[in-house]
Amino acid sequence: MSSTAIAPPKRSFRERMHLAREDAIVSAVNRLLAEKGFDAMTVDEVAAEVGIAKASLYKHFPSKEDLAAAAMVRVMDRARAMLDTLQADASARPIDQLKATARWTMEVQLDGEMPSLPSENSSLRATLINNKAYMDGLMDVSERLGAWITAAQADGSLSTALPPIAVLYTMYARACDPVLGFLKGAELYTREQIVEMVLTTCFDGLRARP
Amino acid sequence: MSSTAIAPPKRSFRERMHLAREDAIVSAVNRLLAEKGFDAMTVDEVAAEVGIAKASLYKHFPSKEDLAAAAMVRVMDRARAMLDTLQADASARPIDQLKATARWTMEVQLDGEMPSLPSENSSLRATLINNKAYMDGLMDVSERLGAWITAAQADGSLSTALPPIAVLYTMYARACDPVLGFLKGAELYTREQIVEMVLTTCFDGLRARP
């Protein structure tokens, strides 16, 4: 957990209460973003779920966009903590690290904890880009995945037909792959089967392997 | 074009004008749905783009949801026409038919003509499910793709690790794959390169092939 390793020392009671409240807010936002997406989520719902008045929310976060950004920062921190534990196993092959990462994102999504944001909303984009914590986290994750991607291409386990950036984008896209939701809604397969199928689709492709 | 082959004969001048107007409306809706998605699209924008008053729009379509449904019916008709021409070549292998279909959906998306709807909006879902033209088109497309999928699995070209329904869902999901938009925004590759990369990712997978 390198991101939280620089442990902040003492905090006053009020400070801890404040942070706990904000944590509850971000949890509610995260859940609602995963369930309905940014546009369909309303600030009233967030306030109702947390159990405080809407005006109080705005004392903590200046806008709906900043609420979403806080949720994104948190998933990014969760992702970095997950990458930390993966990197602890130095003997693992890069391709398996990538696969484990993809599996993790799919499980987060199936747990209803993967916030989904529209890629076109400009005010939201602006807020995210101006959020240093989010951008730093995104850069960190991208660099770590990028290192695995180039290493996996070098050792011959990852296709060299694709530039690393295309692989990276594909990893991000699969973190919100709607196929998971489709298969979950079909109620034909277990959660483990669904993850396995989508992982296979992603890494082995639709075409038969010899 | 089997869907339009049962040609209705004469139409009065007023009828033709009416249909042309509705076609212009659906074109505008289709473009705006592709550009901003259902939630961000406003009926005012549609009216402005068509060049008529908003109230006139509501004489043609009773709700925003029905506007989106009309656009979906049209892409479904376009897809069926494309499938017709593909099926005309009886010598083609099923796996290549599937690949050609995926390529077509990606090109439609890159042309900014692939409407994107939220999968969670319930009022929109209800409208779509109650729209016979849409549901018939969806069923037709699904059955035709399903036939190719089972055939391709039978001849050994498509992976048998995945149930046909998972392959079908994957095809639908890739029709709106955000990776296309990511790569287009990166401005590093040509349109043809982007299509080729995403097609490769989909059919060959990220892992290297021997």
Added chain:
DNA sequence: GTCTATACACAGATAGAC
């Protein structure tokens, strides 16, 4: 069927008392 004008609802954000 097309228009202008407007009703209606709802969501983001704020005022001001405590």
Added chain:
DNA sequence: GTCTATCTGTGTATAGAC
């Protein structure tokens, strides 16, 4: 910082004249 009450903008949908 929390609350109730309110402002303000915007978006869907409609009324009613022509």
